[in-house]
Amino acid sequence: MAAEFAVEMHKVNKWFGHFHVLKDIDLMVLRGERIVVCGPSGSGKSTMIRCINRLETFQKGRVIVNRIELADDLKRIDEVRRDVGMVFQHFNLFPHLTVLENCTLAPIWVRNMPKRAAEEAAMHFLNRVRIPEQANKYPGQLSGGQQQRVAIARALCMNPKVMLFDEPTSALDPETVKEVLDTMIMLANDGMTMIVVTHEMGFARQVANRVVFMDAGQIIEVNEPKEFFAHPRHERTRLFLSQILK
């Protein structure tokens, strides 16, 4: 079988008004691949991965996710979103629902899963992220790291084929960053296709198959992490790395 792509982005362009945020983005992500996207703030990293599940629209180009082309058809968009999990910087958990209800809501209402089965699956994933004892608490009662792990479990409950992470550790205090990163490493070891926007270069080194560097709405450099960190080719990449790796 030929190489199968989980996500294909072909010459994607996006404008906010007159501001050209994404310029000719070309990115092909293999099934099972782990991509880390880094770059200075405002470079379009988040916007790019939000185009993959259509949280952002784009004006030119094509995005194909799991062989489904994202067009304006709403049904298609929901179909794609079902199979693409997303973890946000600010968790975006539902504060009026318990941790367990956060995890079972979408399987029950989107996948029409029976409640019992959804709860069993949710407990399985809460076990995986090591917080089963918090299942009946509300998100507001948990620490930031715990909330982010719930958010990961919530996304996993939909059995996604691709997971997107939008700066998952940026809003956490330093003591809890590790527990979230460990959870993500566990996911990577399971063979999940992951696209991660992050500034955690340690994570990139350890887990990524490829590192994507973006600036000014364009992909500047893509390489394996070893090469990327040891021999950055583009000058902009070198400058960026010299700023963040002291």
Added chain:
Amino acid sequence: MSTQAAGASFVRSELLPDRPPPANLVGIFPLLRERLFSNWLNIALTLMSLAIIVLVVPPLVRFLFIDAVWTGTSRDACVSSSGACWPFIQAKIGQFIYGFYPAELYWRPNLVFIAGALLVLPLLIPAAPLKKLNAILFLGVYPFFAFVILNGGNLDLRRFLIGRFVRLDGLPLVGEVAGLKLVFWLDFLLSGTALLAVAIIASAIIGASARAVAKTLLLVLGCIALALLAVDFDFGLQPVGTRSWGGLLVTLVVAITGIVASLPLGILLALGRRSEMPIVRFASVVFIEFWRGVPLVTVLFFATYMLPFFLPAGVNFDGLLRALIGVTLFSAAYMAEVIRGGLQAIPKGQYEGAASLGLGYWQTMNRIVLPQALVIVIPGIVNSFIALFKDTTLVLIVSIFDLLGQLRAAFSDPNWSSPTTLFTGFAFAGIVYFIFCAGMSRYALYLERRAAHGSR
């Protein structure tokens, strides 16, 4: 830090235990001193408040209880007293509660009151079981039950839809069974079939599932048929037109209908106003601004006296019903704006979280956005409910006599004219309104606290 010498390093050898707060912060007296007498301004305000209480409360207690007349059969008992004339209320209580409803039929409103209470109370108690069934019974069945019992049912329906354009009366099927005109039901059957055919053809054209559309339409038509059957069937009850209803009965009918109907309507309008579809948004804005721009009195006047001129001849629906519709639409517009405030308070991240899981628009609204938005605006919603409850009294101007209307009618009874009748009547009305409004307010407070416990 200040206890360490500058530059010296410090390592704590043992952690300090928790200690109780200083004694002068605990107990009632420090609290009083702190709150009521902490400075000259507070002392002055405290004394002024005390003076107002002393000036107002004793005369009130004297009027309502000490000097009040408790027994009697006519004005003679009260004419020389300076206190409340409670026998007046006692004598007129039937009129205050039921209006001109025939006294020998009081059991019918009573049955409606009791059934309403039995359905509302478990709905309001969060721990009570069978919420869904309870809600269906209260919202779907109870209105028709109440209407049939109060009005008597047997509405004598003659034409549904097709019958308005084609004369069906000439057919041999003009019989009548148990108050049901067969011509009407033939009309209903024909119209229903025609609607179904149109819906199936339309869904085939736009490519929707004809089966699902037909199923939904059949369900809707079935519910309409049941409702019409209930109001058309002859249960052998003596008809009591809405003209004879009055007093607290009308107040509650108008207020509860307005409250129950305006909330869902308001939610739809609020969602419509925030919709991304321009036509929906525009229609919602026009609707809301129209009803907010017109005084309720005008609405009621228009509905009662002007509407008949615009309706086709022969279409004439009940005066109370028209007032009900006016009140409902009016308060729905206000409700919509209250709820829109709540919708705006929901962060964008909630929508994105829902979208990322593949939830559709209605699922996102029903499961994620509205539960949070409505909790935020509970104070505003209840504010509207209370205002609506008290505004119902405006139906007086279209000759519907609610509690206050009956009260004023009772004042003109010469048999009870005394210097204190007026004050007694208004005191009574005030107490009744207060019980209902304070009840709503306290219940809302309880709901708010409960929601707060849940999520924070």
